[in-house]
Amino acid sequence: MKKILALLLIITLMFSLIGCGKAKQEDASSASGNTSNTENSSENNNETKDGEPVKLRIVMKDLSPSNPGDVKYIEELEKALAKKDINVKFEIVETPSGNYAEKLNLLLLGEDIPDIIYFQGGDKQIAEQGILEDLTPYIEKSEIIQKAMLPHNKKRMENYPYLIWLKPIKTxxxxxxxxxxxxxxxxxxxxxxxxxxxxxxxxxxxxxxxxxxxxxxxxxxxxxxxxxxxxxxxxxxxxxxxxxxxxxxxxxxxxxxxxxxxxxxxxxxxxxxxxxxxxxxxxxxxxxxxxxxxxxxxxxxxxxxxxxxxxxxxxxxxxxxxxxxxxxxxxxxxxxxxxxxIDVTKESRGIAISALSPNKELAFKVIEFLASDEGQMLDRLGFEGEHYEVKDGKIHLTEKSQEWFAKFFEVHSWEPTKKIATPLLSEPAVDSMKKAEKYYVEDxxxxxxxxxxxxxxxxxxxxxxxxxxxxxxxxxxxxxxxxxxxxxxxxxxxxxxxxxxxxx
Missing domain, CATH: 3.40.190.10 (Periplasmic binding protein-like II)
Known part of the structure; x- marks a missing residue:
């Protein structure tokens, strides 16, 4: 009888220990923001439980909810993402007029932290407070981003993994x-x-x-x-x-x-x-x-x-x-x-993801899409019928095309699937980029x-x-x-x- 009681006690203790361990794992997962086991987590699903798009808040210097062109751009981006089963609805967060870096920091320090944040200075202070996500593990899993990165981008990411800005050498x-x-x-x-x-x-x-x-x-x-x-x-x-x-x-x-x-x-x-x-x-x-x-x-x-x-x-x-x-x-x-x-300690400007966002994986999918062929088509060329037209299977840039600029990335190796009848950049612009490479010096x-x-x-x-x-x-x-x-x-x-x- 004593042996049976002892055996029951041991079994009870074993189940208690297993239960405690599982509870601790769940607590740790919750504390770290890991909701991978949650059935309706927007980290794994590109839509909410009721089928509606996931809301992502974005703040950027050249995006304003009061600018019709910016609103149209975001709407076109949402449509392009939906074709890739990335079902999001963006909310553009506007910063007060004035110095963007200063106004953005006031916004973030006031605990109004969007999911996707564009920085043009002032990010180091925010990163030091643990507000910005380390993008390294996301980039390691993304073939699109890795292909788009140039040597200076990679060095900057190694030194400071919070901002990404995919553009050729700028000087x-x-x-x-x-x-x-x-x-x-x-x-x-x-x-x-x-x-x-x-x-x-x-x-x-x-x-x-x-x-x-x-x-x-x-x-x-x-x-x-x-x-x-x-x-x-x-x-x-x-x-x-x-x-x-x-x-x-x-x-x-x-x-x-x-x-x-x-x-x-x-x-x-x-x-x-x-x-x-x-x-x-x-x-x-x-x-x-x-x-x-x-x-x-x-x-x-x-x-x-x-x-x-x-x-x-x-x-x-x-x-x-x-x-x-x-x-x-x-x-x-x-x-x-x-x-x-060229400074390679960090990107001087770029896109960050809030470490406090419940939708970090989804936010990165948006960033990744912007570096893809489809994303570049929108970001680099603008709106069909306004900045370019497609005739006889070729892309013809309009006069308005020179007023358009990429709001996010300019992937160096990108070429549209359809042939561009007129060059994407003028000869002086191309020459300036060649000279930037020729006279490249690391700081x-x-x-x-x-x-x-x-x-x-x-x-x-x-x-x-x-x-x-x-x-x-x-x-x-x-x-x-x-x-x-x-x-x-x-x-x-x-x-x-x-x-x-x-x-x-």
Missing amino acids: KAPVVRSDWFEASKTGKALLDNPTIDNYYKFLKELKEKDFSGDGMPKYGLTVSGNIIELDSIFNQAFGITGAWVKDSEGKYVYGKVSEFEKEKLAFYHKLYKEGILDPEYLTKKWDTKEKAFYDNTVGLIIGSTGKVIDIYDGKMKKANGQEASLTVLPPAKGKGQGYLP TNFMIPEGFVASWDAMTNLYKEYSADIITGKKSIEEFDTFVKQWYEAGGKEITEFANKLLK
Whole structure:
């Protein structure tokens, strides 16, 4: 009898332990958001229990529920997804007007977190709070995304797995009207040997020569609000080959406090003083910069390679005739040569998925679809009957096609199933992309650690203040040394020591 009771007790304990283990597994699964065993989970089903589409909330800089074109795009995307049995209904979350990164962060920190989030800065703070999903396991299972990723995309994902942005190498390149370039005396020398001095001579000629016959342009070039665009031409030539450069002793020094930077700012001041650089460059916005170009009040502007330069080309020809098609210029050559170096620490912008979303798998299916042939057809070409027409089995782009831009991805290897009668991008746009690859340089930089962020922001603002004042002549070039001293005192000494340990 005692043996039977003992056996029953052992059996009872065994079932209790099994039950506890199962309960713990279910609790852990629930805590981690794993609902794979839940019958009606939207992670496994592309529709809700009652057959209705699953609602996905999306926030993006260029998507507004009040813009009819954006609403139409989302509706077309829903239809295209439905054909792939991805049954979703998007809700576009609008951010208040103003700085997108700042307004988005206020939205997210206020705990209004959409499923799919487009970032254009400010994402690191959100990622550090565990709000963004690590996309690595999703990408590993997706042949479409892996095929679409270029080497720089893969490196960025390895370093920072929260944002995905499938586009060819993007940098900024200078463009000028082809008819003016060909009529210039200094253009050929610039192409043959694009030294800093030859660039100066060409820009000076753009200012001084009346190419249009109406007394224009007034200035050689303009930029939109800061000197980053100028830097895309001249940084490498002056020796600023990355965020951090080596000094004469072989130690890393921040490029913006180097002797190379001092020499470059002196050159920019020369352009400003002689009226070659538009004196209103600090207050120019992207639209007023472009208007000055199309109106022929400046001879040269700098734009993002690919689609942006395609838009510039189309608008310039519309304003000034077909002969005004653009010529893309190479970067200046000196101590180095290249456009702005490419940062591979992380994507500077991109699509993220909320780690708190109950529909993460479904959200990734949407992202994956956008990289597919069908997704690219919509995202790259726009609306049939408006941006393109299909005639005789071929795709014919309309005039409105140059007003369209991909809201999400531009997969480098994508080609539509039907032949495009007219090229998807203009010759200048294609040339700019080829030049971006030719002059590709990886940056020497790193993500600023949390402990340095506050001082880094102050140091960055200090640079902006001094550089603007030196270029415009409010401060002499000799005061650059004062700036360097203040920069090191504001935290530059500690971060330079950190950089030399990290980059060695």
